[in-house]
Amino acid sequence: MMQRHMPMGYKMVNGAVEIQEEHAKTVKSIFADYIAGKSMFAIAKDLTAIGVLNANKKPNWNHGSVGKILQNIRYQGDELYPRLIDDETFKKAQERRGRVEKKLSRTQQVQAIRNQTVFSGMIRCGECGENYKKYIEHAGKSSEKVKWKCKHYIYQNRVLCKNHFFTDEDLKEIFIEATNQLLRQRWLIEKIKPQEPPKMSLDLRETENRIKELELEGDYSNPILPELILRRAQLYYAGAKVYDQPRNAEKLKEALAENTTLTEFDEELFKTIIKQMTIYKETKIAVEFIGGITIERPIETQRKDGNHGSSKKDGSNHTASNEI
Template structure:
């Protein structure tokens, strides 16, 4: 059974059984990420939240280091099967980079061999079955034959096998990315496919302000000061509600990154960071690469169902030590 989350993360709300972005609270989440990337400490952000009177998950305006830190590391803001994307990839990973830097400065990273903290794949691999992130494991850690594996976070949950999606060797993921880059290089026009339509969501506050302006305009005595105030309020709401239509910009960024590629072969970490938003891992040995412009491209990996069954049998039966490197992201 899938574990239910106690609270919907700040920035989302439930509408007719679906999770949607919650206007004003979404702006607060973006503010938290931007302030942190700009140099504010987590405690400073918590103090600001209290001053603004923002209610926490329990409905009271009390904030401290913990809840703000949980927001900054919540990968659901990048978008999942359930939660729509709220934070852009670049901003999210800038925040993660700063969290790592702060942790190093404070001496909080006590396990230097936790390689998932350094892996460029961390936070970008998502299970195509249950939507959970993939974790990194090291088999035969610090021994001959050491091998880096990735598997769903819920493969083992509460001491039971809960998700049987495929395991992947890190090299398989890197090879699939190289195949993707090869195809994009040979057929550059495919990155321009499936351009989304611009959608501007309806905003209740803007509608209310429009009605107030109409009503004021019908009064015998023209209330100029109040009209100016309402127009200003409407402009602020329109700015908040405006959809950031950045497909052209992100597509151009991806194209430029591909053209500026420094290596002709091998896994290019800089290029990966520049063009990949997420990779969904499907049980039929298919990796669904999502580029920064949200175009998706499927790349097969492994040897099909036979390999999938072998992996399950091998990992269900072996007794050897496997070193777990921790969560997929910080």
């Protein structure tokens, strides 16, 4: 009698494990078919179609149940289980599994690259702080839709963040509107503050003075000197503020120089001048340009059946700020 805790193809007789011939034939056929080139999905489909019982005594097979059999080292035999699959057959099955998994991994990597768009990593949720992620609904069907949702929209199998959903077209339109507002208010770029030198902290000043003392004394062999020099570098790095607004302001001017009104989405322009877009529930979208300029757009969400739909933008009552 086959037992659930025991690999398929074995049975317990008088306290000893023996081969259950009927199920052993199924196990052997799975290995043979797989080595011959049949996929685990195809094997599972065929076994289900002809009504072969699985380890749980049900005629339902899937990719996972076939995979568990193919990777079970018990079939090679040990002190408890008699050999059911020879070493060469088991080795060939594992080699093919490795090739398939490697190919699948490459396919998944390629798919991940394809899923990357100009908006990837650029849209942030202003409610929970997570990035927005592209979700494909009804994939492969005529009703397929692509929407950008907060990464924490679904967390641990429940809806967590209820911020707005957006389509690619929504985000493109937001960019166009915000950029056109900036084109009408070019003076915002001129308000960017000049670069400020980093201020020296007390700790840094004391470290700097101690280094100078040792150097004046000519005590270059003092073991504490390298530590002080490293400490000074760490303090400079920690305290330094990089103000790149002036450089980015020029970059922004150059990018917008030949534009008076943007009528369609320009991917290269987006990548050049946008730092981040932040979505705030029920209120606004903050479009941050390089150089610290932020244009805020109001949003209104239409809900259907209790779910968040895509956004509707209103061209009025917008604000702009220069965050330094």
